[in-house]
Amino acid sequence: MEGLIELGRQDMDPSRRGVLGAGLFSVALTIPGWPDVLGRMEAFKTGRATRIGMPEVDMVIDMTAKVSELVDLFGGRHTRPMAAAFMVNTVADYLGADASDDVRKAMMAAASDLSYLTGYMAVDEGLHGLAQRYYVKALELAGASGDHLTYCRTLRGMSVQAVDLGHGPKAMDLADAAAAASPAAGPRLRAFIAGQQAHAAAQTGDRTGAFRYLREAEAAIDRAESRGKTVGRYDPAALNYHISQVRYELGDTTGSIEAMQQADRLRHSVYRRIRVQRRGTLAERQLKVGHLEAACETWTSALDEWPMVQSGRADDRMRTMVELIRPHTKNAHARALYEQARTVLPASMH
Incomplete structure (x- = not known):
């Protein structure tokens, strides 16, 4: 203590x-x-x-x-x-x-x-x-x-931290440990763990394992949703986020964009911090496949909400936005976004 x-x-x-x-x-x-x-x-x-x-x-x-x-x-x-x-x-x-x-x-x-x-x-x-x-x-x-369940949730959280930092093998170990430690987990928690296992597996290049875990997550979330509205942070929006991450890790940027857009539609009205972060990620991927104006629209929606969010990861997405959009300011949409960013963001972020 x-x-x-x-x-x-x-x-x-x-x-x-x-x-x-x-x-x-x-x-x-x-x-x-x-x-x-x-x-x-x-x-x-x-x-x-x-x-x-x-x-x-x-x-x-x-x-x-x-x-x-x-x-x-x-x-x-x-x-x-x-x-x-x-x-x-x-x-x-x-x-x-x-x-x-x-x-x-x-x-x-x-x-x-x-x-x-x-x-x-x-x-x-x-x-x-x-x-x-x-x-x-x-x-x-x-x-x-x-408390087995909190022990399991914490291991899952540690796996999320590891995979977001690019430590795929460690993330896989932690996600597997979470799965092994949760014999009494309900379907919603089991879905979250399986989705996390899928993301970690994809980052290590295990395509077969990644899609197997995604199928497990989909089956578990279907069971959870069939029970009606329950308290739980893992929902179809979160599942689509994991689908997006798996597809991106495995090289399918277009598929990852589609899944991220679906996640955003499902979670449009809640979780502002997550929305700002993930829209920033979505825009980066849209730009990567050459959809500049779509990326600008997505970034604008994130930038509009950024002032209401106090988050280091949201700040990172905005810094990245400025870096990526600066070379495209001959485009009217990109120029408008860049000027808005210079007005809204502190000088240290652009």
């Missing part, structure tokens, strides 16, 4: 963020297996005057859900320090408070989910070493609480 508190305190301190962010993603990171983390953090100091119950657990769960909504709408630049402060000032005290065994395990599970989300926000800012530290703490807390 002390390691988690210190990590959160450092993350809250602006003077330390450069140091924290300097830690790069490590493909050699040792990932504790489920038997290794099971019960590892049971030695929390208890016996304080404070005693907690399920209302405190529910509050942490609800707070994490609210932070997650804010991240998807606006990005993690401002919400991550808020999450770290909540972890240090509230959750840490709850973890050390007197409680029944059931409540203590439930609180550790809730803290695991918060640690995972905070790591996810660090990824969004490009602080990959910091993200890995949060992810490992999430694994340890999941093991302490016996």
Whole structure:
């Protein structure tokens, strides 16, 4: 627990963020297996005057859900320090408070989910070493609480981080570990894991495996959707995103564009941060196949929403946009986009 508190305190301190962010993603990171983390953090100091119950657990769960909504709408630049402060000032005290065994395990599970989300926000800012530290703490807390599903979701998140950085073999190992660790996963989580396995397999050049995992993801999401509207972050839009990534990794840029457009149509009204990032990626691919005006239209829609998003990855897409569009400013559409970017984006981004 002390390691988690210190990590959160450092993350809250602006003077330390450069140091924290300097830690790069490590493909050699040792990932504790489920038997290794099971019960590892049971030695929390208890016996304080404070005693907690399920209302405190529910509050942490609800707070994490609210932070997650804010991240998807606006990005993690401002919400991550808020999450770290909540972890240090509230959750840490709850973890050390007197409680029944059931409540203590439930609180550790809730803290695991918060640690995972905070790591996810660090990824969004490009602080990959910091993200890995949060992810490992999430694994340890999941093991302490016996929460297989959060352990699995965290491994999946680590695989997403790895594949986005181009570490295909590591991403595949992590995705496979997530699949092996989730015997009780419902169809929606199973679909997410299979989609992630497909992306990682494609990045390693395993075409057969990639399409096999995509078929598994499609079958699982069909089962999940047939059960009606449920709470879950993996939906047909996310599946189409994975289809797009697989096709792109395997050299089918046109097919990847079609799948990304379908994902955008399905998720048009929600998740502004993701929408800005992925429209930026879509435009890059449209330009790659020579569709300059279509790319400009897509980039314009992303740029219009960019001011409402505080996200390092969204910033990266805008910087790339400026670099790619600058050589095409003799075209009226490209020139209009370039001038809009110079007006909207800070000078450091163009």
